[in-house]
Amino acid sequence: MQTKNRLNLFSFTMIVVGLVIGMGIFRTAATSAKDAIVPSVYFSAWIIGGLVALCGALTYAEIGSRYPATGGYYKVFAKAYHPSIAFAINCIILVSNAASLSGVALIGSGYLLRLFPGTFTDTHKALVSCAAIVLFYIVNLMGLKMSSKTQNFLMIIKIGMLLVLIAALFFPGKYAEQTNVVAMQHPFTWLDWVKSLGVSLIAVSFTYGGYQQTINFGNEVKQPAKNIPRGIFIGIIIIIVIYLLVNMSYYKLIGFNQMKGEREIAYVVIDKIFGTTGATVFSGFLFLGVLAYVNGLLLSNPRVMYAMGDDGSLPKVFATQNKKTDVLTFSLTAFAAICIVILFFSQEFERILTFSIFLDCFGMVLSCATIFWFRKRTKFLDNTGIYKMKLYPLLPVIFMLAYLFVGVSIAAADPVAAITGVGVLGAFVIIYFSFHYDKNKIHVTKTENGHL
Numbered sequence: 001m002q003t004k005n006r007l008n009l010f011s012f013t014m015i016v017v018g019l020v021i022g023m024g025i026f027r028t029a030a031t032s033a034k035d036a037i038v039p040s041v042y043f044s045a046w047i048i049g050g051l052v053a054l055c056g057a058l059t060y061a062e063i064g065s066r067y068p069a070t071g072g073y074y075k076v077f078a079k080a081y082h083p084s085i086a087f088a089i090n091c092i093i094l095v096s097n098a099a100s101l102s103g104v105a106l107i108g109s110g111y112l113l114r115l116f117p118g119t120f121t122d123t124h125k126a127l128v129s130c131a132a133i134v135l136f137y138i139v140n141l142m143g144l145k146m147s148s149k150t151q152n153f154l155m156i157i158k159i160g161m162l163l164v165l166i167a168a169l170f171f172p173g174k175y176a177e178q179t180n181v182v183a184m185q186h187p188f189t190w191l192d193w194v195k196s197l198g199v200s201l202i203a204v205s206f207t208y209g210g211y212q213q214t215i216n217f218g219n220e221v222k223q224p225a226k227n228i229p230r231g232i233f234i235g236i237i238i239i240i241v242i243y244l245l246v247n248m249s250y251y252k253l254i255g256f257n258q259m260k261g262e263r264e265i266a267y268v269v270i271d272k273i274f275g276t277t278g279a280t281v282f283s284g285f286l287f288l289g290v291l292a293y294v295n296g297l298l299l300s301n302p303r304v305m306y307a308m309g310d311d312g313s314l315p316k317v318f319a320t321q322n323k324k325t326d327v328l329t330f331s332l333t334a335f336a337a338i339c340i341v342i343l344f345f346s347q348e349f350e351r352i353l354t355f356s357i358f359l360d361c362f363g364m365v366l367s368c369a370t371i372f373w374f375r376k377r378t379k380f381l382d383n384t385g386i387y388k389m390k391l392y393p394l395l396p397v398i399f400m401l402a403y404l405f406v407g408v409s410i411a412a413a414d415p416v417a418a419i420t421g422v423g424v425l426g427a428f429v430i431i432y433f434s435f436h437y438d439k440n441k442i443h444v445t446k447t448e449n450g451h452l
Helices: 009-020 028-035 039-066 073-080 083-113 122-141 148-170 190-207 211-216 224-254 265-310 329-346 349-377 394-413 415-451
Strands: none
Touching (some): 009 224, 028 190, 039 190, 039 211, 039 349, 039 394, 073 083, 073 349, 083 122, 083 329, 122 265, 148 224, 148 265, 190 349, 190 394, 211 224, 211 349, 224 265, 265 329, 329 349, 349 415, 394 415
């Protein structure tokens, strides 16, 4: 096992970058700007979001080094917490992933509908998003898989689009006039600034998501004690720089106040630099990237459901597999259905975003907290070459406090989303005890009948 092909520093760094940079930056910048009272709040949120991601990625990497089990989150929760908590958190992560898929699909549909004349409502965007989900549900149901080459090609396109947005900074003649950028009808206090930061961080947290998957690579990296922290640090710094440059491009070419009212914000920048034709081509490529994201989540999340069905956490029907196509038919159908329900329950990107991040706050805080359990129970692994973070316990504490701050900010700004999130968590705990109570009851009945 020690001679296995392992990731070197460069490969691991690129994986970190690839895990984080997604489709959110093409939409969430406008949402973050809308919630920021001044530019200093806006740019602070993007810097703080990156630093929080750094703390989280290093924490998850150590958890993965100490407990390198296939299944990531699912196995970690099951190991460190009561089965009911592990079940509930894993279920809300699945729901959060479904919400993320729906949100990204809405981003793509917004850009796609820019290519057609007319005025389109959130309902129209939801219908287009639904069509994309159904399309790739059918593709996956047939057992067809998008090749890794195609996925890599779409990743290159995504990076290319970000570079085009950054290149717009080199056209100062196209800059917007920053009229009344900091003008406020009423003066604000430091408390107002902090509240605004908390709400602005909601969209930023969504955009920086993905680093938690470093939990799956703790045992896959050459010289992990040295290369994991370096790869994560370099990768997150690259991401912060890219995001700040893209946001600076939005800020310079559209204007801070104007950003607040935009949705397909990248379209406006490209249209300003390259005209309608350039913006049309850009939107088409972006929609392809969204389709790749949709396909990826429809491919991966049913496998989590399958694992939970296989070990009895979910009913066994979730572990059924089509013998001809090897497709996880029931799990795939269930996940796609959840995506569509969320899509039509919320319809607006901001509502899905808030709901998704509030659910994430539970998962992030509780999964990060397992580092304290694993540090105590796996001391025998110290000095054996595994990755062990410096500045412990400061980094995980910062990470957990940041997500608590975001969760409280969501509860204050959108109590309905918070109540819904708590309700979903509570419902899954109840489902767990109901399901396992029935299993235990059946087991006891069989035992008693055996004695008779």
